[in-house]
Amino acid sequence: MTSFAYRGDLQRGCLWARLFAERMPAIDFRVVSELEGDVDATVHYLGTWAPLADYSRFPSLKVIFALGAGVDQFDLSLVPPGVALVRLEEPGIVGMMQDYATLAVMALHRDLPIYLEQQRRGAWSPEAVLPAARRRVGILGLGxxxxxxxxxxxxxxxxxxxxxxxxxxxxxxxxxxxxxALGTFLAESEILVCLLPLTAATRGFLNAALFAALPTGASLVNMGRGGHLRFDDLVAALDRGQLAGAVLDVFEPEPPPPGHPVWSHQRILLTPHVGSVTNPESAIEAVIANIARHRAGEPMRGEIDRLKGY
Known part of the structure; x- marks a missing residue:
């Protein structure tokens, strides 16, 4: 018997169990927790958002399905050799990311941080309005x-x-x-949207040097990971006018601690990591389809290149 081990929210686990029984009955589905440490050689597939502390309990593991769009939470050096790591690719995640990017870019394009600050001060001072075609948006990461x-x-x-x-x-x-080509790209980006994967090479990518390479008055949207951003560098760029505003959906740590300046900075719009939320049913469909590909010897969608880290 081949098993799929699910590690996550128990209520969602019930939905996963039902859909697996309906659509892939040949796979034995089970819910596991970190506390259940018995060795199980039947588990070939594991679905989890967070990495396990010890993978040795699943000696026959073949594929880890990361139940999210990113995999930066996994230390690839600890994932057993020969075990594939697959990030979740499902239409719901993509559509919601498009929605959030639209929300954030529109807010910056139409000067929402400035107007929110004016509202708090009781000021009424319209900004010049540009058509979208004259606003240059740069996207970091084209996956x-x-x-x-x-x-x-x-x-x-x-x-x-x-x-x-x-x-x-x-x-x-x-x-x-x-x-x-990075300098040329940054020089033409009035609103910069970060969608990079978080790797050793991209940690701290959004820093003082990068902000200085943007046009004066540019804005930032970080939809990647909190680790991309050096927050103190962002605040300095905002306070001296190099940047006009920022929309942050991710932070490190999450949530920011009480009293952190991100809560009160007038040019920052902060949202609680809601850029995209996994839709359980479409996520299950994507995982089941990838298991079928794996069993047929076909490439899986979203498989991570261990050398690149994404």
Whole structure:
């Protein structure tokens, strides 16, 4: 018997169990917790958001399905050799990320942080209004999420460019690749949207040097991970006017501690990591489809390249 071990919310686990029974009855589904330490050699597939402290309890493990769009919470050096790590690719996550990017970019494009500050002061001072076609949006990271966000924003009329480590080609997007092209990309990004994966190379990527390379008065949207951002550098750039505003959906740690300046800074809009929320049913469908691919010897969607970390 081949088993799938689910580690997560128990209420959602009941839904997972029902759908597995309906759509993949050949797989024995079970819910596990960190406290259950018995060795189980039947488990070939594990679904979890957070890594296990000890993978030795599953000596026959073949695939770990990360129940989220990112995998930066996993230390790949601790994942057993030969075990594939697969991030979740499902339409619901992508659509919600597009929605959030639209919300954030529109808020900055139409100067919402400025107007919220004015409202608190009782001021009435309209800013100049630009059409979307004259607003240059730069997207850091052109993977599945970045490409989808670019498609949504270009459809709304924004002038979009994108940057990635390796060359990409997207409709109606000026694509830049590699470190040599980063400066050119930043210089034309009035609203910068971060959708990079969090790796050793991208931790602290949003820093003082990067902010200085943006046009004066540019804005930031961080939808990646809190670890991308050096918060003190952001505050300094906002306070001296290099940046006009920021929308942060992610932070490190989450939530920020009480009294942290992010709660009260007038040019920062903070949301509690709601850019995208996994839809249980579509997530289960995506995992089941990938198990079927794996059992058929086919490539799985979302499998992580261990050397790249994403």
């Amino acid at each position: 599945q999420m970045g490409a989808a966000v670019a498609a949504r924003l270009t459809a709304l009329g924004f002038s979009c460019s994108g940057w990635s480590r390796t060359p990409k080609a997207l409709p109606d997007v000026r694509c830049h690749a590699g470190n040599s």
